[in-house]
Amino acid sequence: MLNYLFFKGCTIPASLPNIEKLSLEILPEIGINLTETDEFTCCPDPIRIQGANQLFWLSAAARNIAVAEEKQMDIMTLCNGCENTLAITNYKLKNNKDLKDKINEILKEIGKEFKGTVKIKHFLQVLKDDIGLENLKKRIKTPLTELKVAGHPGCHILMPNEILKFDNPVDPEFYDKFIETLGATPIDYLTKNDCCGVSLSLAGEKEAANNCVKSKIIDALEAGAQVLSTACPSCFTQFDTGQFIAARDFIELKESPMPVLYAIELLALAMGRTFEDIGYNLHRVKTPLELKVLKV
Amino acid sequence: MEVLRLKYEKNEMIKKDKSIEVCFKCSTCSKFCPITQFVKRYNIEDSFVTQLFEAEKPEALHDVWMCCACEKCVITCPQDTNPTEVFTNLKEKAYQEGLAPAIIYRLVEQLLSESTVYGIKFANMARKRAGLKELVKNEKASKELNIIARKAGLVQEEEKEKC
Numbered sequence: 001m002l003n004y005l006f007f008k009g010c011t012i013p014a015s016l017p018n019i020e021k022l023s024l025e026i027l028p029e030i031g032i033n034l035t036e037t038d039e040f041t042c043c044p045d046p047i048r049i050q051g052a053n054q055l056f057w058l059s060a061a062a063r064n065i066a067v068a069e070e071k072q073m074d075i076m077t078l079c080n081g082c083e084n085t086l087a088i089t090n091y092k093l094k095n096n097k098d099l100k101d102k103i104n105e106i107l108k109e110i111g112k113e114f115k116g117t118v119k120i121k122h123f124l125q126v127l128k129d130d131i132g133l134e135n136l137k138k139r140i141k142t143p144l145t146e147l148k149v150a151g152h153p154g155c156h157i158l159m160p161n162e163i164l165k166f167d168n169p170v171d172p173e174f175y176d177k178f179i180e181t182l183g184a185t186p187i188d189y190l191t192k193n194d195c196c197g198v199s200l201s202l203a204g205e206k207e208a209a210n211n212c213v214k215s216k217i218i219d220a221l222e223a224g225a226q227v228l229s230t231a232c233p234s235c236f237t238q239f240d241t242g243q244f245i246a247a248r249d250f251i252e253l254k255e256s257p258m259p260v261l262y263a264i265e266l267l268a269l270a271m272g273r274t275f276e277d278i279g280y281n282l283h284r285v286k287t288p289l290e291l292k293v294l295k296v
Numbered sequence: 297m298e299v300l301r302l303k304y305e306k307n308e309m310i311k312k313d314k315s316i317e318v319c320f321k322c323s324t325c326s327k328f329c330p331i332t333q334f335v336k337r338y339n340i341e342d343s344f345v346t347q348l349f350e351a352e353k354p355e356a357l358h359d360v361w362m363c364c365a366c367e368k369c370v371i372t373c374p375q376d377t378n379p380t381e382v383f384t385n386l387k388e389k390a391y392q393e394g395l396a397p398a399i400i401y402r403l404v405e406q407l408l409s410e411s412t413v414y415g416i417k418f419a420n421m422a423r424k425r426a427g428l429k430e431l432v433k434n435e436k437a438s439k440e441l442n443i444i445a446r447k448a449g450l451v452q453e454e455e456k457e458k459c
Contacts, residue, residue, distance in 0.1 A: 010412045014419035017426040038434045041411035041441050047365050049413075051387025052396065052404055056448035060441060106447040110440040155366035169371055195330035199364030203397075208334035215334075279426060 002130050004076035004121075005068045006034040007086070010042050011233040012078055018279025019233070019262050023078060023123075026268050030139050031131060034076065039067045043077075043085040046156060047199055050085070058099070059106045061089035062114040066107060074119040076126055078264070080156035080232035083122040083164070090120050091163045122157055123263065124231050125166055128174055133181040141272040143183025147227060149266070150187045150220035151175035152239070154232035155195055169193075178263065179229065182270035189223035191216050196235040201242060209238075210246035217243060217258045231263035244284040257287045318375045321346060325369035325379060331362045345369060345379050348386070355390040358397050363387075408445055411438045 012020050027034055043061060044050070050057040065086060068075045077083040093100040094116040104113055121129065127136060158169040167174045172193060176186035197212030217239070220228055230236050239260040247253035261269075265278040280286060326332045326343030338344045344362070348354045363383040370378050390396045403413055410416050410433050420430045445451045 010414050013423070013431060014412065014414035015422060017419075017423045017428045021426055021428055038432070039437055041434075041437050042407055042413050044407065045413060047363075048361070048387075048400055048403055049407065050365070051361065051384055052391040052400060053448055053450040054384065054388055056445055056450035059444045059448050063440060063444060106444055109443050109447055112440075155364065155368070159367035159371065169367075194333075195364055195366045195368070197330060197334065199362050200331070200334060202399075203358070203362040204399075205335055205362060208331075208336070212330060212334045282422075282426065 001028075001031055001033050002126065003033045003035065003073060004126070005071060005073040006036050007040055007043070007064070007075045007077045007082055007120075008036075009077065009079040009082040009233065010045075011237065015237060016233055016262070016282075018282050019078065019264060022268055022273075022278055023264050026264060026271060026273070027123075029271065030136060030267075032076070032126060035071075035073060037067065037071070040064050043079075043082040046081055046085045046088075048202070055102075055106075057085070058089050058092065059103050061085050062093060062103045063107060063110065063112055065090055065093075065118060065120070066112040066114050068118045068120075069115050070112075072117075074121065077120065077122050078231070078233065080122065080154045081234055083120065083125075084156035086120045088160070088163055090116065090118075122166070122231070124157065124174065124178065127178065128166070133177055137181050140181070140183060140270045142270060144266070144270050145183050147184040148187050148225050149179045149184045149261075150189050150192070150223065150225035150228045151179050152192065152196065152216070152228060152230040152232075152235055154230055154235045157232070158193075175229075175231070175263075179266070182266060184266075184270075187220060187223045187225040189220045189225065191219045196230075196232075196238040197242070198234045198238045201238060206245075207249075209242060210249050213238060213242040213246045214250045214253060218252060221256055221258055225258070227259050227261055227266075229261045229263060229266050233262070236260060236262050241284045257285045259283070259285055259287055319349065319373075319377050319379075320375060322374065324372050324374060328368040328372050330364065330366065330368070331359075335359075335362070348383065349379075355386045355393065356395050360386045360390060361397055361400065404445075404450065408442050408451070409438070411441050 008020055024034060044057055093114050107113055153172045153175045157166055158172055161169045179186040197209045200209035200212055228239055243253055268278050323340050325345050326340050329344055331344040332338045351357055360383055365380050367380050370380050407413050416431050416433055423430060446453050
């Protein structure tokens with residue numbers, strides 16, 4: 001059994017709590033034991049809080065890492081943004097003594113210290129490095145054989161590659177292999193590696209955000225995908241809620257809505273859970289099409 | 297090939313990130329930039345990246361906050377520059393000078409008040425629907441985050457703690 005300290009982040013507990021609930025139920029079944037704690041704060045977010053003050057961003061992230069170090073546990077994240085922040089901080093502080101000393105001067109004020117003794121892994125990295133897709137395959141009870149899935153790895157788990165070392169940032173392949181392991185067919189589409197457009201939404205660029213979501217979804221749809229899947233809550237929200245909003249401007253999205261499934265939801269379906277179990281009714285796009293496809 | 301010099305080459309941003317001086321405006325980054333692709337006022341010839349590089353006071357432009365740090369520009373740059381780092385430095389300068397969008401200051405205020413960027417009250421409504429236990433603010437963690445914020449210069453030392 002693998003033991004990880006569960007870093008839930010901000011988005012999943014607040015906006016997608018069904019994913020938090022599902023992770024705690026499903027992951028022990030594939031050999032990941034998650035320990036919860038309320039001592040973590042926001043990671044903080046690599047787009048806006050890093051922009052506001054880089055020293056604060058690093059120090060707050062180092063504080064979160066120090067919490068795990070005190071418990072002598074490695075961290076597992078469910079969010080590309082959290083992974084990006086924590087992994088970059090861990091790497092920078094481990095490899096730059098001056099920076100580490102500077103951050104530890106700040107952490108001293110709260111009685112904490114960054115030592116650099118734990119690993120920080122995204123759920124997908126745990127699958128890749130610790131469990132292995134071959135072992136995961138043995139746990140699949142209801143292979144999703146009829147399902148064609150467009151995978152969206154997301155930007156922040158791919159770059160900076162020298163730190164995250166997860167996948168080829170130009171032509172990522174792990175997410176498609178994960179989809180294949182679940183018995184589904186991964187769909188290759190032209191904009192697979194493109195951004196979900198979340199920063200456009202955050203910056204209030206509604207038209208651009210809608211166009212970005214439409215471009216990816218139509219592209220995946222035309223390539224034959226029935227479902228879009230991602231392992232990042234920000235990308236998920238952009239494709240699910242963002243698509244719901246974009247459909248007001250684009251008739252094609254209204255006519256052929258694309259269901260979106262978070263990686264663990266897709267895994268849960270392949271492990272015999274129903275749509276009700278995964279909290280599908282809490283999604284914004286809930287077209288009944290895939291219910292027929294999966295025969296559940 | 298002559299290396300084009302950017303308008304603000306003496307700007308302190310350049311001092312922080314010298315690599316950007318060797319940009320020869322080939323627009324490769326712009327072809328992959330999600331902002332340039334989808335925001336109508338930008339195009340390959342007049343892209344998000346080049347407009348920010350050429351602005352007299354780039355940190356004053358709210359558009360810099362559109363950069364999602366996806367690093368597509370970093371992956372594709374044939375000159376090995378790091379535009380993402382420049383944008384992060386510009387965001388930081390904007391924040392310090394009070395030029396960032398109001399929503400960023402509100403986000404920081406929320407973070408320092410409850411140590412999460414979503415309001416706990418809002419989160420608990422969704423958690424109730426999903427049958428999960430309610431979140432409760434961790435006073436100790438929030439207090440620690442506020443101390444870090446003061447020490448790191450995110451908020452001024454004399455400002456009162458938010459929690």
